[in-house]
Amino acid sequence: MTRTVYLNGDYLPETEAKVSIFDRAFLMADGIYEVTSVLEGKLIDFPGHATRLQRSLSELDLRAPCTMEELLEIHRELIRVNEITEGLVYLQITRGAPGDRDFVFPDPETTEPTIVLFTQNKPGLATSPMADTGMKIISIEDQRWGRRDIKTVQLLYPSMGKMMAKKAGCDDAWMVEDGFVTEGTSNNAYIVKGNKIITRALSNDILHGITRAAVLRFATEAQMEVEERNFSIEEAQGADEAFITSASAFVMPVVEIDGTAVGDGKPGHRAKRLREIYLEESLKMAI
Structure with missing residues (x-):
C-alpha cells in the first residue's frame, strides 16, 4: 500500500x-x-x-x-x-x-x-515484547552538539550510537558526559532506588521529553518520589531498576547496563506500573 x-x-x-x-x-x-x-x-x-x-x-x-x-x-x-x-x-x-x-x-x-x-x-x-523482557544497553561517550534541548534533525551520532549497541548485541546506548548519563540515543534515562525515581534535570544537555513530563507527573500522583539530578553508569548498575521513556517506546524497562544486570535482571515493578499508568491515562486524553 x-x-x-x-x-x-x-x-x-x-x-x-x-x-x-x-x-x-x-x-x-x-x-x-x-x-x-x-x-x-x-x-x-x-x-x-x-x-x-x-x-x-x-x-x-x-x-x-x-x-x-x-x-x-x-x-x-x-x-x-x-x-x-x-x-x-x-x-x-x-x-x-x-x-x-x-x-x-x-x-x-x-x-x-x-x-x-x-x-x-x-x-x-x-504491546511490545520488550516491555516484558527489558532492554540491554551499553554506555558511549556523548559527542553531540550542545543544544540537545532543540529537537533537530541532527541525528547522525544517535544513529551511530544505536549501531554501536546493535554491534554489541544490545538494544540501545546511554550517552555519558563528564562522568554522568545524559540520555539515551532517542529517549530519556532513569534509575530507581527504593521508591525514588532519579533522572537528569532539564537543561540544554537533554531533550525535554514529552513522555518524560507525563511519566514524572504520573509517578508523583502514584506517590513515588522523583529526584532530578545527575547519575553515573556505576550508580545505574547498582540501582534497583532502570528504564527509558520516549514517544514511541512509552516506558521501557532496562535490565542490563554494560553487561551488568540491574536489580535481579528482570523488568522492575515500578517501571511496569508506570508503563501501565502512562498508557491508560494517555489514552484517556488522546485526541
Whole structure:
C-alpha cells in the first residue's frame, strides 16, 4: 500500500513527494521534527508535542508554516487516509530552500519553510515484547552538539550510537558526559532506588521529553518520589531498576547496563506500573 504523505500544503502519494536538493535540512541539517504516537486511531499527547515544536521553531528562528490547529487536522487526515490504528506520525519542518548553498540564511519572514508529514504503521506498538523482557544497553561517550534541548534533525551520532549497541548485541546506548548519563540515543534515562525515581534535570544537555513530563507527573500522583539530578553508569548498575521513556517506546524497562544486570535482571515493578499508568491515562486524553 502506497502511503499518502503531506508536503507543503498537498496530500500526495509518497512516490510523488519531492523536496529540493537545496533544502537546508539536506545541506545543513537545518530543521526540526516531532514524532507523535497513535493508539486506537488517536494522537497521544499532541498538545505537548505542539508546544515543544513551537519552542524548537523559536530557538532556531524558523517560521511556522501553519497554525497548531491546522497541524492537528493534518495529523488526523493522515491517520484517516492511511488507516492507522497503532503507529506514528512523523513531522519535519525545515528552513526550506531559500537559495543556493550558503551558511548565511535570509530573514525567516521572507523564507518559505518546508513541512513534511508521514505516517508509520506499527501494529502492536503498545504491546511490545520488550516491555516484558527489558532492554540491554551499553554506555558511549556523548559527542553531540550542545543544544540537545532543540529537537533537530541532527541525528547522525544517535544513529551511530544505536549501531554501536546493535554491534554489541544490545538494544540501545546511554550517552555519558563528564562522568554522568545524559540520555539515551532517542529517549530519556532513569534509575530507581527504593521508591525514588532519579533522572537528569532539564537543561540544554537533554531533550525535554514529552513522555518524560507525563511519566514524572504520573509517578508523583502514584506517590513515588522523583529526584532530578545527575547519575553515573556505576550508580545505574547498582540501582534497583532502570528504564527509558520516549514517544514511541512509552516506558521501557532496562535490565542490563554494560553487561551488568540491574536489580535481579528482570523488568522492575515500578517501571511496569508506570508503563501501565502512562498508557491508560494517555489514552484517556488522546485526541
